[in-house]
Amino acid sequence: xxxxxxxxxxxxxxxYHNMNLDSESMLRISNHMESCEDCKKKLKNFQLFSxxxxxxxxNDLSIEKPSGCLNDMDISAYLxxxxxxxxxxxxxxxxxECGYCLIVIVETKKFLEKEVKEDKSxxxxxxxxxIVKQELRHKALTGHLTLLIKNGSPVIxxxxxxxxxxxxxxxxxxxxxxxxxxxxxxxxxxxxxLSPFGKIRYPITFEWLPYKGADQYVISIEATEWxxxxxxxxxxxxRKKLSLDFGKEYMWELKIIxxxxxxxxxxxxxxxxxxxxxGEIKEIENHINDIEPEEDKLLLFxxxxxxxxxxxxxxxKYKQSYAIQPFSGLTYRxxxxxxxxxxxxxxxxxNKKIEDNQGTGNE
Amino acid sequence: MELAxxxxxxxxxxxxxxxxxxxxxxxxxxGHYSGVVKAATFRYDLSSEDREDIVQDVFLRLxxxxxxxxxxxxxxxxxxATITKRVCIDxxxxxxxxxxxxxxxxxxxxxxxxxxxxxxxxxxRLRAAIKKLPRKQRLVIxxxxxxxxxxxxxxxxxxxxxxxxxxxxxxxKKNLELLFKNNF
Numbered sequence: 001x002x003x004x005x006x007x008x009x010x011x012x013x014x015x016y017h018n019m020n021l022d023s024e025s026m027l028r029i030s031n032h033m034e035s036c037e038d039c040k041k042k043l044k045n046f047q048l049f050s051x052x053x054x055x056x057x058x059n060d061l062s063i064e065k066p067s068g069c070l071n072d073m074d075i076s077a078y079l080x081x082x083x084x085x086x087x088x089x090x091x092x093x094x095x096x097e098c099g100y101c102l103i104v105i106v107e108t109k110k111f112l113e114k115e116v117k118e119d120k121s122x123x124x125x126x127x128x129x130x131i132v133k134q135e136l137r138h139k140a141l142t143g144h145l146t147l148l149i150k151n152g153s154p155v156i157x158x159x160x161x162x163x164x165x166x167x168x169x170x171x172x173x174x175x176x177x178x179x180x181x182x183x184x185x186x187x188x189x190x191x192x193x194l195s196p197f198g199k200i201r202y203p204i205t206f207e208w209l210p211y212k213g214a215d216q217y218v219i220s221i222e223a224t225e226w227x228x229x230x231x232x233x234x235x236x237x238x239r240k241k242l243s244l245d246f247g248k249e250y251m252w253e254l255k256i257i258x259x260x261x262x263x264x265x266x267x268x269x270x271x272x273x274x275x276x277x278x279g280e281i282k283e284i285e286n287h288i289n290d291i292e293p294e295e296d297k298l299l300l301f302x303x304x305x306x307x308x309x310x311x312x313x314x315x316x317k318y319k320q321s322y323a324i325q326p327f328s329g330l331t332y333r334x335x336x337x338x339x340x341x342x343x344x345x346x347x348x349x350x351n352k353k354i355e356d357n358q359g360t361g362n363e
Numbered sequence: 364m365e366l367a368x369x370x371x372x373x374x375x376x377x378x379x380x381x382x383x384x385x386x387x388x389x390x391x392x393x394g395h396y397s398g399v400v401k402a403a404t405f406r407y408d409l410s411s412e413d414r415e416d417i418v419q420d421v422f423l424r425l426x427x428x429x430x431x432x433x434x435x436x437x438x439x440x441x442x443x444a445t446i447t448k449r450v451c452i453d454x455x456x457x458x459x460x461x462x463x464x465x466x467x468x469x470x471x472x473x474x475x476x477x478x479x480x481x482x483x484x485x486x487x488r489l490r491a492a493i494k495k496l497p498r499k500q501r502l503v504i505x506x507x508x509x510x511x512x513x514x515x516x517x518x519x520x521x522x523x524x525x526x527x528x529x530x531x532x533x534x535x536k537k538n539l540e541l542l543f544k545n546n547f
Contacts, residue, residue, distance in 0.1 A: 010533055020513035049540065053508045056489040061509055063456070072428050075445045076437030081522045083436070089498075092521070096501050099509065100452070106510040107448040108441070109520055111403050116440055118398030119405070128393050128419050129386075135426050136384045 008032060008039045013046040061099030070094055070101045079109055131177065134327070138175035141300050142168060144291050152287055159280035163307045170303050170333075178358055179328035182335055182351045193254055196270040197341045198311045201278050203236040204270075205312070211256045211264065218255040229257075247274035273310065281308065295324040302333065311337040328357040375434060382429055393422060396443055403447040407455065420450045485543065492542055496535065499523075503531045 008016075008029060015021050016029050033040045070078075070091060077083045078091050095102050145167060149160055160167070173180065194207040206219050210233050219235070220227035226242050228235060244250060249271040256264040273281070284304055291297040302317035315337045322330050335350035371377040371391040380388035400421050404414050424446050432442055493504060499521070506512045506520060514532070518525040 011529065014507075014529075014532060015513070018507065018511045018513060020515075049536070050508060052486060052489055053493070053504065053539070055486050056493055057505060057509055060490065060494065061505060071431060072442060072445045072449065073431045073433060073436060076441045077433075079445070079520070080437050080441055088522075092498055092502055096498055096505065102505060102510055103452055104445065104449050105520060106506070106512060106516070107406070107452065108445045109516060111406070111444050111448065112441060113516070113519075116399060116444075117402050119401040121401070123397050123401055123415065123418060125390075125393050125397060127415075128397065128422055129390055131419050132389050132393065132422050132426065133386055135423050136386065136389070139426060140384060 006032075007036065008042070013043055016043065017047060017050055058099070060097065061102060062097065063099040063103070068094075069098060070104075075101065075105055075108065079105065079112065134175050134177070134329075137296065138171060141171055141296055144288065144296070144300055145171070148284070148287060153283060155280055155283050156287060159277075159284060159308075160304070167303050167307050170306065171300075174299070174303070174329040174333055176329065179332045179354050181332060181354045182339060182347060192266050193268050194346070195312050196252070197268055197343065198270060199273050199309045200270050200312055201273045201281065201310065202239045204242065205234070205236050205316075206252070206254075207234045208254055208266070209233065213258050213263065214256045215259065216257045218257060220253050220255075222251040222253065224250075244272055246272050246278070248272060270312075273308075277308065281305070281310070293324075295321045298324075299330065306333070306337060309340075311340050326357055328354045331357055374439065378429075378432060378434055378439070382432070389422075396439065397422075399440055400443055400447050403444050404451055407451050413454070417447070417450050417454065421447050424450060489539065489543065492539060500531050500535060503528055504535060507532055 012029055016026065019026065021029070033043060074087075074091055078088070083091070095105070145164070149157060149164060152160070192209050192211070194209065195205045206228075208217070211217075216229055216231045217233070218227060218229045221242075221244070224242075224244070228237070249269065251267055251269050254266045254268075255262050256266075281304075285301065288297055288301055291300065298317045298321035302314045302321060305311075305314035305317060315334055318330055318334045318337070322334070331350050331353040335347045335354065338344075338347035338350060368391075371380070371388060377388055377391065381392055397418055400418050401414060404417050409417070421443065425443070428446065432439075493501060496504065502521065503517055506517045512520070514525055514528045517523075517528045521528070
């Protein structure tokens with residue numbers, strides 16, 4: 001290590017500067033410098049020079065990750081020397097401009113140089129697995145959506161063209177953790193009528209909560225002669241029984257009857273999707289029918305319906321998906337749709353479920 | 364677990380099934396490699412919650428990058444170690460996490476600069492001179508002065524000769540010193 005006149009060598013300064021010597025050698029050098037002014041001065045000059053070099057180069061080595069950075073495979077292959085000389089040149093050219101990649105490479109190299117040790121302390125594999133499963137599901141659904149656009153008919157492509165990015169964003173929100181949520185509205189007032197609201201298509205589903213003391217219910221639609229009396233709280237009406245104009249808005253009324261008396265009346269509004277939209281949605285529905293598993297098909301269709309503003313039908317699809325595989329992102333989607341329909345009580349009911357699902361394994 | 368081990372102990376098969384999104388293959392991968400991922404975080408001063416978050420982030424990132432993974436170019440351990448280091452470094456940049464050992468990541472928060480115009484000019488000249496060096500020599504300089512690597516590590520990273528690294532550093536320093544003899 002030392003020259004033959006006992007002074008430190010240039011090599012000693014290099015190694016000492018980066019602390020790349022064993023502790024015994026470091027100590028010997030430190031001790032030598034305590035008694036040798038010459039070497040002390042040389043080391044000081046060396047360090048000064050090194051600092052200047054560092055100042056000179058650091059601005060050329062961006063640590064902000066630019067686009068076009070090396071990917072994980074490039075770095076791993078470079079570290080394992082499993083690349084061609086051409087690829088090596090390309091990578092080293094990048095390394096001469098990118099402090100970020102240089103740091104990643106050196107840090108990884110340091111870790112691998114030590115005998116790779118595992119840490120066997122407690123780690124929640126189940127929690128990681130839950131999150132990974134969600135992400136795999138998200139990835140699969142994005143894949144289905146991409147195929148739908150790519151392989152779909154011109155009708156489907158036109159139908160989704162303007163909203164595809166929104167659907168992808170919505171999918172991303174659905175699987176993000178923790179799930180977003182609404183600020184709850186105070187009060188315990190319960191919604192009475194559940195459907196129809198907003199834009200819908202046939203069959204029209206009329207649904208409401210049971211009313212205490214009611215014997216039967218009468219539904220009617222303003223500006224039409226149609227009405228229906230039933231003791232049930234849910235009916236589905238086909239076009240042949242109730243012919244309404246596509247693209248038009250309607251008000252409907254629910255009368256609650258006890259004996260011969262009307263004890264309450266509630267109204268709601270809906271509109272029928274126009275023919276073009278209905279055709280598009282039908283074609284999309286046929287196209288995605290083969291998607292498996294069922295809960296993914298329902299979820300994807302729900303997201304498309306949501307983006308087409310058929311919120312009530314989207315809610316039904318989401319609820320069917322939820323029944324198979326509940327998770328917090330889906331409860332948020334349902335709450336979101338109810339929020340769009342201004343049904344705050346129902347929104348709050350599902351908003352509460354976001355919290356119930358989060359962290360319980362239903363994510 | 365034994366059945367899973369029989370199915371997935373062939374790494375080629377494991378990788379193929381992971382790339383296909385097979386949940387059981389992922390479960391096997393997490394079970395066998397989360398320890399390595401966690402060990403790769405130990406260089407950094409992190410709470411146990413942060414460490415667990417990083418492990419989760421690594422596997423989430425792996426989902427995105429596994430399609431590019433090629434077993435002929437890198438072991439899974441190296442691939443995962445690379446991802447882990449990247450995730451840690453990204454966190455460090457956002458939150459200035461300390462490094463427990465040598466402050467190698469100090470350069471991530473290093474600020475410039477020189478005190479006066481004379482010094483600025485000298486640094487600029489030095490910078491220009493270094494930029495003119497052939498690429499491999501320049502990389503040696505960067506790895507030594509920017510990343511504080513030893514000769515051995517530089518030689519291994521660049522897959523080159525130890526003596527070449529040592530001689531390059533010594534020679535380059537001498538040449539740069541001659542260039543700025545009057546300024547030092």
